[in-house]
Amino acid sequence: MDRDEIENLIARVALKDRKAFDALYDRVSAKLFGVCLRVLSKRAEAEDAMQDSFVKIWNHADRYQANGLSPMTWLITIARNTSIDRLRTRRKGHQDIDTPGFELIAPGPSPEQSVVAASEAARLSGCLDALAENRGAAVRGAYLDGDTYADLAERFQVPINTMRTWLRRGLLSLRECMSL
Template sequence: MKPDSHQLPDNAIGATSSQPPSDTPERVAELIHRVAQKDRRSFALLYRATAPKLLGTVLRILRDREWADDVIQDSYLKVWQKAEQFQDGKSSPITWLVSIARNSAIDELRKHPAGRTTNSNELDEMPGRQSTAQEQLEDQQAANKLNHCIDQLEKDRQDMVRLAYLNGWSREDLASQFEQPVNTVKTWLHRALKQIKRCLES
């Protein structure tokens, strides 16, 4: 769910209209450390410097701008709450931020594998809405069963299958994302699909 704007520090969302500061790793790390001290101005600067990159990551997964915007707000709320957990030597600051956004997007995809559903008010305005509602229900039931079967896979295989078959990522993109050779990705996907097929048929 999209966080209310008052849940985020003042002047964070919307700060992209100004010229972004330098987004060098050192600068971003410094801002994260200041955010850990609940520095609102640093949070706004961090958002301005890094939101476009995180939005690109989330859009690539969800393929829906409004949905991605919601996830970005939720991601930065997590950054505000968890900034003290960032460790310089463990990962680069951008990698840490992107990981939060990517995981938030994949969690959304896991919750809504068929995409976000039309709300009831919109259904009421559609001609022949009873048929449409029935079709949506059947689609959601099928999606729920598929989601259940995907959840039986190992965690990294779950994410790989969702990105490959629900969001159309190429094998090369997946290889880069999961830091594995393309042939390994193909093998993992082949085995995962066989496992999902057995689950769906059971």
């Protein structure tokens, strides 16, 4: 994907340019739908999540510049978070979890903003696989399957606090692995 092109489209969407919104949709909807389908499995729910995601994209495009993410990360994170939200609502029959991370607004430039390059992120898979004791699977479970600490603890048959310690060590290793 051409980063500049998508960034430019988001900037125009922030100015309520419908033609740009149309073009942005055509450009990224297939990737986002893939993500929604991966998280939700059910097609009808994935379609609803897509609809919600694009409404958020239209309404919040003006916040994009402030958060320092690459444009595809911003868009995919909205689709992923919206889908996880919907998944948890389905599982629990109630809605008590805000879309995680979605409201993120960094009010100004920050030191780490440009540290994480896309190429660095692409190494994540290898680093996740290198993690010990299913910790990589736990990270994937949380990110792609919306697993909570309770879900993960049950899946790996450990107490929640142990799970949390695992994950903490796993994420620390992950950060180190990816910064090599």
